[in-house]
Amino acid sequence: MSYRIFQMCKRCVMDTTDPDIIFDEQGICNHCKDFDIKFAKLPKTSFQESTFFQDSIKEIKDSTRGKDYNCILGLSGGTDSSFLAYLCKESGLKPLVVHFDNGWNTEFAIRNIENLVNKLNFELYTYVINWEEFKDLQLSYFRASVIDLEVPTDHLIFGALFKIAKKYKIHNILSGYNLTSEGTMPKAWLYEYKFDRANMKDIHKKFGTGKMSHLPTLGLWERTMYQKFYRFKQYHLLQTFYYDKIQAKKLLTEKFDWKDYGGKHFESVFTRFYQGYFLPQKFGIDKRKAHLSTLICAGQMTREDALAELQHPPYDPQLQKDDIEYVCKKWGISREEFDEIMKAPVRQHSEFHEELELEKKLHKLIQYVKPLIPSKLRNA
Numbered sequence: 001m002s003y004r005i006f007q008m009c010k011r012c013v014m015d016t017t018d019p020d021i022i023f024d025e026q027g028i029c030n031h032c033k034d035f036d037i038k039f040a041k042l043p044k045t046s047f048q049e050s051t052f053f054q055d056s057i058k059e060i061k062d063s064t065r066g067k068d069y070n071c072i073l074g075l076s077g078g079t080d081s082s083f084l085a086y087l088c089k090e091s092g093l094k095p096l097v098v099h100f101d102n103g104w105n106t107e108f109a110i111r112n113i114e115n116l117v118n119k120l121n122f123e124l125y126t127y128v129i130n131w132e133e134f135k136d137l138q139l140s141y142f143r144a145s146v147i148d149l150e151v152p153t154d155h156l157i158f159g160a161l162f163k164i165a166k167k168y169k170i171h172n173i174l175s176g177y178n179l180t181s182e183g184t185m186p187k188a189w190l191y192e193y194k195f196d197r198a199n200m201k202d203i204h205k206k207f208g209t210g211k212m213s214h215l216p217t218l219g220l221w222e223r224t225m226y227q228k229f230y231r232f233k234q235y236h237l238l239q240t241f242y243y244d245k246i247q248a249k250k251l252l253t254e255k256f257d258w259k260d261y262g263g264k265h266f267e268s269v270f271t272r273f274y275q276g277y278f279l280p281q282k283f284g285i286d287k288r289k290a291h292l293s294t295l296i297c298a299g300q301m302t303r304e305d306a307l308a309e310l311q312h313p314p315y316d317p318q319l320q321k322d323d324i325e326y327v328c329k330k331w332g333i334s335r336e337e338f339d340e341i342m343k344a345p346v347r348q349h350s351e352f353h354e355e356l357e358l359e360k361k362l363h364k365l366i367q368y369v370k371p372l373i374p375s376k377l378r379n380a
């Protein structure tokens with residue numbers, strides 16, 4: 001086994017805990033370079049002044065004249081989705097706001113969502129997951145010792161959102177993706193193919209105990225139907241102007257009595273445990289390095305401040321202890337089993353079935369078949 005000498009980027013705070021990181025002669029990493037290329041293409045004006053933003057809003061409105069809703073918006077209560085809700089109001093969009101409740105919400109998140117929805121006067125649709133099935137699925141990922149315990153949540157959020165959008169005949173889906181928050185994330189720190197149901201089913205088959213028949217999973221065929229035939233369109237509105245996350249937090253706090261959780265995606269107890277305890281302890285990964293690095297590259301934070309923040313533990317050690325106890329209780333496992341799994345050797349997602357090859361073949365087939373279908377049928 002070969003060990004790499006520890007090295008940190010001279011511009012951001014990414015380091016060799018990303019096994020694929022590359023440095024140039026000046027000691028600048030590949031993440032900085034990738035970020036710069038993408039960042040250069042983004043508008044640098046406010047949303048009020050951005051024609052990209054205004055054009056997107058116009059397109060959404062034009063495509064939904066006379067309809068009850070212009071778009072669907074998944075609201076977690078975190079900064080990005082909360083700011084999107086605010087943007088909808090400012091632009092005169094009427095979204096169907098959907099909150100995905102997987103049983104791990106913090107009280108902060110619930111309060112943030114209630115405050116926003118009430119003050120913005122939006123309708124809220126709360127999708128409550130089948131907890132017993134979801135728990136079994138989440139626990140099977142933990143028992144499998146794979147890296148990405150967030151796949152069940154990330155996959156099922158979209159599954160629920162797509163199903164609700166189809167039910168209400170909404171084609172426009174707002175996404176909170178943005179470069180400033182998520183621009184830097186090493187591939188080795190997650191499982192990229194969150195939609196891979198074959199991988200999910202295999203992990204669940206080997207480490208789960210029950211069924212997953214009530215979960216809104218998305219198979220390859222359903223995803224293809226949603227994207228190609230139902231003409232679902234995703235809008236990354238936070239990419240259409242200069243999105244300053246720190247300013248966004250300030251605005252939300254002032255206008256909506258919104259509360260910051262102190263960490264990215266810490267609106268969920270599980271995510272807080274996952275990013276703040278599980279990943280650092282079992283995989284030696286601190287996702288804050290990626291989050292802080294994007295802020296440095298976007299000019300929204302100094303490297304010194306980021307380094308100072310990294311000196312602190314990911315979150316309060318007492319809260320970590322409380323969270324572990326809470327996680328064990330909620331999953332219904334003993335502390336002994338928890339500790340045993342934390343110490344068990346890690347496994348790759350690729351050790352389980354994957355549907356990637358099948359996906360490539362299906363997309364080729366769709367490209368071939370689509371022009372042969374009469375447009376009336378396609379758009380029905």
Ligand SMILES: [Zn+2]
Pocket residue numbers: 009010011012013014028029030031032033293
């Ligand atoms: Zn860097």
